[in-house]
Amino acid sequence: MKNRIELLAPAGSIEKLKIAVMYGADAVYIGGKFFSLRARANNFTLDDLKEGVDFAHQHKARVYVTMNVAAREEDFNECDLEEYLKYLQSIHVDGIIVSSMYIASFALNHTPNLEVHLSTQASITNSDSVNYYADLGIKRVVLAREVNLEQIKVLTKKAKVGLEVFIHGGMCSSFSGRCMLSNYYVNRDANRGGCAHSCRWNYDLYKKGIFKEKLVNKEGYFNIASKDLCAVTLIKDLIEAGVESLKIEGRMKSEYYIATVVRCYRKLIDAIYNNEDIDYNYYLEEIKKAENRETSTGFLKGDVTLTEQLYDSNDHPTKEFVGYVLGYDEDSKIATIEQRNNFKVGDMLEFFGPHLENTLYLVKEMTTQDGEAVSVAPHPRQVLLLKTDFLVTKGDMIRKKMDN
Ligand code: SF4
Numbered sequence: 001m002k003n004r005i006e007l008l009a010p011a012g013s014i015e016k017l018k019i020a021v022m023y024g025a026d027a028v029y030i031g032g033k034f035f036s037l038r039a040r041a042n043n044f045t046l047d048d049l050k051e052g053v054d055f056a057h058q059h060k061a062r063v064y065v066t067m068n069v070a071a072r073e074e075d076f077n078e079c080d081l082e083e084y085l086k087y088l089q090s091i092h093v094d095g096i097i098v099s100s101m102y103i104a105s106f107a108l109n110h111t112p113n114l115e116v117h118l119s120t121q122a123s124i125t126n127s128d129s130v131n132y133y134a135d136l137g138i139k140r141v142v143l144a145r146e147v148n149l150e151q152i153k154v155l156t157k158k159a160k161v162g163l164e165v166f167i168h169g170g171m172c173s174s175f176s177g178r179c180m181l182s183n184y185y186v187n188r189d190a191n192r193g194g195c196a197h198s199c200r201w202n203y204d205l206y207k208k209g210i211f212k213e214k215l216v217n218k219e220g221y222f223n224i225a226s227k228d229l230c231a232v233t234l235i236k237d238l239i240e241a242g243v244e245s246l247k248i249e250g251r252m253k254s255e256y257y258i259a260t261v262v263r264c265y266r267k268l269i270d271a272i273y274n275n276e277d278i279d280y281n282y283y284l285e286e287i288k289k290a291e292n293r294e295t296s297t298g299f300l301k302g303d304v305t306l307t308e309q310l311y312d313s314n315d316h317p318t319k320e321f322v323g324y325v326l327g328y329d330e331d332s333k334i335a336t337i338e339q340r341n342n343f344k345v346g347d348m349l350e351f352f353g354p355h356l357e358n359t360l361y362l363v364k365e366m367t368t369q370d371g372e373a374v375s376v377a378p379h380p381r382q383v384l385l386l387k388t389d390f391l392v393t394k395g396d397m398i399r400k401k402m403d404n
Contacts, residue, residue, distance in 0.1 A: 003244075004026075004269075004273065005238070005239050005243060005244065005245065005246055005269060006026045006027050006062075006244060006245040006246065007024065007025050007026045007027070007245075007246055007248075007262070007265055007266060007269055008025065008026065008027045008028070008029060008064075008164065008245045008246060008247045008248065009025035009027070009028050009029075009248050009258060009261075009262045010028070010029060010030075010169075010248055010249060010250045010251040010253065010258070011028040011029070011030045011052070011251065011258070012030075012031075012043075012251035012252055012253070013044075013048075014044065014048045014051055014052055014055075015255060016251075016253075016255055016258050017030060017052045017055065017056065017063075018055055019255050019258050019259050019262075019395070020258050020259075020262050021055065021056055021059045021061045022059070022354050022395050023258070023259045023262040023263045023266065023353075023354050024262050024263055024265075024266025024267075024354060025061060025262050025266070026061055026062065027056075027061055027062035027063065027064060027094070027245070028052075028056060028061060028062075028063055028064070029063075029064040029065070029066055029097060029247075029251075030043075030044050030049070030052060030063065030064075030065060030066070030251075031043040031044065031065070031066045031193075031251065032044050032045075032046070032049055032065055032066075032067075032084070032088075033045060033046075033079075034067075034075065034078065034079035034084055035067035035068075035069050035071055035075055035079065035081075035084070035103065036065075036066045036067060036068070036069055036193070037066060037068055037069050037191070037192065037193035046087060049065065049087075049088070049091060049093070050091040053091050053092055053093055054091075057092065062094040062095070063093055063094055064093070064094060064095045064096065064097050064115075064117060065088055065093050065095075065096050065097070066096070066097045066119070067096050067097065067098050067103055068097050068098055068099040068100075068119035068121050068177075069099075069191070069192055069193070070099070070100075070121075070177070070191045070192065071100055071103065081103065081106055082106070082110055085106070085107050085110055085111040085114065086110070086111060088111070088114060089111040089113050089114050093114060094114075094115060095114060095115030095116065095117050095139065095140070096114055096115070096116055096117065097117045097118075097119045097142065098116060098117070098118065098119060099118070099119040099121035099122050099177065101136075104116050104118070104133075104136070104137075104138065105136065108136070108137040115139040115140065116137065116138050116139060117138065117139060117140040117141070117142060117164070118133050118138050118140070118141045118142060119142055119177075120142040120143065120144055120145060120166065120176045120177070121176055121177035121191075122141075122142075122144075122177075123144045123146075123175050123176070123177070123178070124141050124142075124143055124144055125143070125144050125146065125147050125151070126155070127154065127155050127158035127159055129141075130155060130158075130159045130160070130161065130163065131158070131159065131160050131161075133161075134159070134160040134161040135160070138161060139161055139162070140161055140162045140163070140164055140244060140245065141159070141161060141162075141163055141164065142163075142164040142165075142166075142247065143155065143163055143164065143165055143166075144175065144176065145166050145171060145172075145176060145229070145298060145299060146175060146299045147299065148299050148300055148301065148302050148303075149234060149237055149238070149241070149300050149301065150302075152165060152238070152241050152243065152300075153241045156241050156242040156243060157242070162243075162244030162245065163243055163244055163245075164243070164244060164245040164246075164247050165238060165243050165245070165246060165247065166229060166231075166247050166248075166249055166298075167229065167230075167231035167234075167235065167238070167246045167247060167248065167265065168228070168229055168230055168231060168248045168249060168250075168261055168265070168287075169228060169229055169248055169249025169250045169253075170228055170229075170249050170250065170293075171226040171227070171228065171229050171298055172199070172226070173199045173224050173225055173226050173309075177191055179191075179195075179199075181198040181199055181224075182194065182195045182196040182197070182198045184198075185198045186198070197225070199223065199224040199225040199226075200223055200224075200225040200310065201223060202217075202219065202221030202222075202223055203221060203222045203223060203224070204221065204222070205222035215306075217310075223309075223310060224309075225309065225310040226296075226298070226304065226308055226309055226310060227293065227294045227295055227296040227298075227308055227309065227310045228291065228293045228294065228295045228296075228310075229249070229295065229296070229297070229298040229300075230284075230287055230291070230295035230296070230297065231246075231297060231298075231300055232264070232265075232268060232280060232283045232284055232287060233280050233284075233297070234297060234300050234301075235265070235268055235269060235272060236272050236278070239269070239272060239273075246265065246269075248261055248262065248265065254290075254321070255321075256290055256320075256321035256340075256397060256399070257290045257291075259290075259352075259397055260286065260287070260289055260290035260352075261287060261290060261291075263286075263352070263354065264283055264286040264287055267283070267286075268283050285318075288317065288318045289317055289318050289319040289399060290317050290319070290321075291315075291317055292315060292316055292317050293310060293315050294310055294315050296308040316402060317402060318401065318402055319350065319399040319400060319401055319402055320341050320399060320400060320402045321340050321341055321397060321398075321399050322339065322340055322341040322342070322343045322349065322377075322398050322399060322400050323337040323338060323339055323340055323341075323343070323349075323377075323384075323397070323398035324337060324338045324340055324395075324396075324397055324398070325337050325351070325353070325392045325393065325394055325395065325396040325397070325398070326338055326383065326394060327394050328388075328391060328392045328393060328394075330391065332387075333387055333388060333389060334385050334386070334387055335385070335386045335387070335388050335392050336369075336383060336384075336385055337383070337384050337385075337386060337398060338381055338382070338383055338384075339377045339379060339380060339381060339382040339383075339384060340380070340381070342376070342377065342378050343363065343376075343377050343400055344363065344375055344376040344377065345363050345364065345365060345366065345375045345376070346362075346363060347362075347363050347400050348360055348361070348362050348363075348400065348401070349361045349362075349363060349398050349399070349400050350398070350399050350400065351388070351390075351392055351396055351397070351398050352396065352397055352398075352399070353392065353393055353395060353396030353397065354395065354396075355393065356390075356391075356392060356393065356396050359390055361386075361388060361398075363386065365387075366384050366385065366386050367384065367385045368382075368383070368384060368385070369383050369384075369385065
């Protein structure tokens, strides 16, 4: 195997960037305020971008900035492209992710220290296209989600540049970047980051007046959406195929989701490189602790069927995020935590962290910072003290079994 594969995580905010890096991402992709999709993802200000890059580089992680919007006239009026690119270069952003060949060639000409990666929005599915863009100076191509593993193996052999493959997260029922459902239904532009996920809504499905009950979910509705992608069982194949980067989708996802999913793939990738026996059930169960939709291997195992489509929209994670560790006093063995969801004395919690294995903990007692004993923690962001006989660290998280 050549260079270690990159684990690339989404970050919709500076906090999420730090969590992604701390929980094991080799690189993160983020959106600035300009030329980026995910308009609602708390996109980074210019100062945030610099802070994010500095933090990531201190931890030896790379940062790619997305500039993959289908840019309109107003995007160029709102922001001077050259100035923006030069700013990104000056703060040492490692690369930009683009779909427009105009923005790509502009960056190649004006900011030679910024790597240019071609977004999945370009729908690249063959090696001739990869190499066409490689010859123009593109350093990496993010493949379309619609290619399968056997095709990826061929592409990696023929490609002149590194290839990036989606391994986890939401899928579109159309080719990425080519869906207008949300525009038509609620006037929210999917290709400018405003997708309302209209494909996941519940529909009544009739054919020539006859209700198609075989195609409905447990709630009695049909939806068009595909299940989320989860490539846990295929990571070894993707590493052996010579893929350069494994990408997790989800700049809108929560801090808890990012921590759980990134940590899971980090552990799996490390275990593969260490030639350990892999218990895939462990990793799949880990993912389920944060994943709120059903998953499948998408197109990676070949063309999709009804089983890769989402029928039950009301799936939920097996665990919920209840707290965040702010600090630990080794002498008193007191952990200071910040509440993120309701829990109480008698609950069985699970601590986990970048360097902390899943550790069960029965809440026997807890106090406020003033030492007042409390039996429930109902207040968001309430600071509480818990005595633990194991070491925890700032940034570790706490979850508990989801109440059904
Ligand atoms: S509506 Fe569904 S298929 Fe269309 S862009 Fe949004 S997530 Fe993708």
